[in-house]
Amino acid sequence: MLTDLEHLKQDFPLLNTLSALQPVTWFNPGTTPLAEGYPHVGLTREQVADASARLQRFAPWLVEAFPETRARQGIIESDICALPRLQPVLDARYGQVLAGKLWLKKDSHLPVSGSIKARGGIYEVLAHAEQLALSAGLLTLDEDYRRLASPDCRALFRQQRIAVGSTGNLGLSIGIISASLGFDVTVHMSADARAWKKQKLRDHGVNVVEYQQDYGVAVAEGRRQAASDPHCFFIDDENSHNLFLGYAVAGERLKQQFAAENITVDADHPLFVYLPCGVGGGPGGVAFGLKLAFGDHVHCVFAEPTHSPCMLLGVHTGLHDAISVQDLGIDNRTAADGLAVGRASGFVGRAMARLLSAFYTLSDEEMYALLGLLQQHESLALEPSALAGMCGPWRISAEPQRLAEQGIRASSLAGATHLVWATGGSMVPEREMAHYLAQAQSLLTP
Numbered sequence: 001m002l003t004d005l006e007h008l009k010q011d012f013p014l015l016n017t018l019s020a021l022q023p024v025t026w027f028n029p030g031t032t033p034l035a036e037g038y039p040h041v042g043l044t045r046e047q048v049a050d051a052s053a054r055l056q057r058f059a060p061w062l063v064e065a066f067p068e069t070r071a072r073q074g075i076i077e078s079d080i081c082a083l084p085r086l087q088p089v090l091d092a093r094y095g096q097v098l099a100g101k102l103w104l105k106k107d108s109h110l111p112v113s114g115s116i117k118a119r120g121g122i123y124e125v126l127a128h129a130e131q132l133a134l135s136a137g138l139l140t141l142d143e144d145y146r147r148l149a150s151p152d153c154r155a156l157f158r159q160q161r162i163a164v165g166s167t168g169n170l171g172l173s174i175g176i177i178s179a180s181l182g183f184d185v186t187v188h189m190s191a192d193a194r195a196w197k198k199q200k201l202r203d204h205g206v207n208v209v210e211y212q213q214d215y216g217v218a219v220a221e222g223r224r225q226a227a228s229d230p231h232c233f234f235i236d237d238e239n240s241h242n243l244f245l246g247y248a249v250a251g252e253r254l255k256q257q258f259a260a261e262n263i264t265v266d267a268d269h270p271l272f273v274y275l276p277c278g279v280g281g282g283p284g285g286v287a288f289g290l291k292l293a294f295g296d297h298v299h300c301v302f303a304e305p306t307h308s309p310c311m312l313l314g315v316h317t318g319l320h321d322a323i324s325v326q327d328l329g330i331d332n333r334t335a336a337d338g339l340a341v342g343r344a345s346g347f348v349g350r351a352m353a354r355l356l357s358a359f360y361t362l363s364d365e366e367m368y369a370l371l372g373l374l375q376q377h378e379s380l381a382l383e384p385s386a387l388a389g390m391c392g393p394w395r396i397s398a399e400p401q402r403l404a405e406q407g408i409r410a411s412s413l414a415g416a417t418h419l420v421w422a423t424g425g426s427m428v429p430e431r432e433m434a435h436y437l438a439q440a441q442s443l444l445t446p
Contacts, residue, residue, distance in 0.1 A: 121173030123246025247285025372440025
């Protein structure tokens with residue numbers, strides 16, 4: 001392997017910087033227009049529209065099961081907000097005045113489970129429950145889906161099991177929604193998952209199995225155990241099309257939110273979206289939905305910790321899931337627990353490689369510092385991984401030549417919208433958040 005790695009580093013010198021745990025920014029030379037990249041995804045606009053319709057059918061049940069969704073009539077969605085006080089602070093921090101306007105997408109505050117995983121995770125469980133109920137003759141597509149709370153539907157679900165491997169947030173989403181429907185659910189969690197997330201799952205009656213190894217082992221073991229149980233449905237974060245489609249619904253919804261805020265997206269007003277990336281399903285699905293909604297005027301950028309740059313590694317080398325960060329001697333240990341993934345989803349990497357504009361990595365210390373600055377200046381407290389996208393606008397804007405190579409005119413940047421996708425944090429316990437903020441303060445104090 002060492003000889004192969006030496007040859008690989010000769011072919012891809014960027015790997016030396018990744019191995020040294022130094023922050024990097026890489027503009028994807030393989031990015032293509034949507035029309036060329038779309039066929040490689042293997043999923044369609046029609047499937048995303050079908051996912052949206054399915055979520056609408058479930059809305060009445062969600063209102064009853066989770067009253068916090070009532071404000072949006074059972075639709076699980078998050079707000080967007082501008083960050084006018086933070087933007088000049090980050091201008092000063094990075095020594096560069098950002099052209100355009102900085103916004104935040106608050107998936108950190110999604111109802112039910114408080115993270116981006118509430119999109120794909122909840123959707124996949126609902127799609128599975130719907131199929132079971134339809135097949136059993138207990139539901140029709142034009143029926144009120146509150147029927148799913150009936151004793152006969154719950155009896156059906158109690159006979160079925162759901163399993164998933166997770167670093168935390170996906171497990172929360174799958175566990176909470178599955179238990180609410182009546183499923184017997186098991187979440188296989190890696191050692192870096194937060195203790196409070198494990199406890200929250202147990203409080204909902206979820207079986208939590210802990211592993212001392214990382215995310216990859218938790219997923220592999222969960223998949224292995226489920227394979228021997230004909231009544232167990234394993235939700236595979238690395239390969240699930242339904243997870244991906246659930247995330248992709250975000251694109252059209254964001255387009256509606258932008259219309260309400262009079263935000264224009266076109267050649268003179270490009271949209272840059274910065275997405276924290278772990279195994280890739282969440283950001284990949286969202287990016288696909290954004291491309292469907294905004295076409296070639298949206299530019300999606302993935303952000304990863306310096307200790308877990310699995311998607312950048314896979315796409316950059318073209319090896320996707322055939323290479324891991326551990327192969328480079330990188331330890332995959334990061335405070336951004338949701339991003340602590342050593343091997344990227346091969347499905348997502350291959351599907352989206354042509355539709356992603358750039359990747360970058362940042363240190364845990366920078367995530368903590370950004371967490372503190374966001375709380376100080378915008379009174380928003382998020383978990384560390386949710387801040388991975390916050391330095392993206394300055395990292396990307398610092399390289400106008402690379403932007404020009406992707407057809408983005410410097411003259412258009414003044415009208416740009418920079419949207420940072422906040423992926424989690426609203427459910428972090430006060431004591432845990434105080435620890436995060438203390439860590440941030442120690443980094444920000446001269």
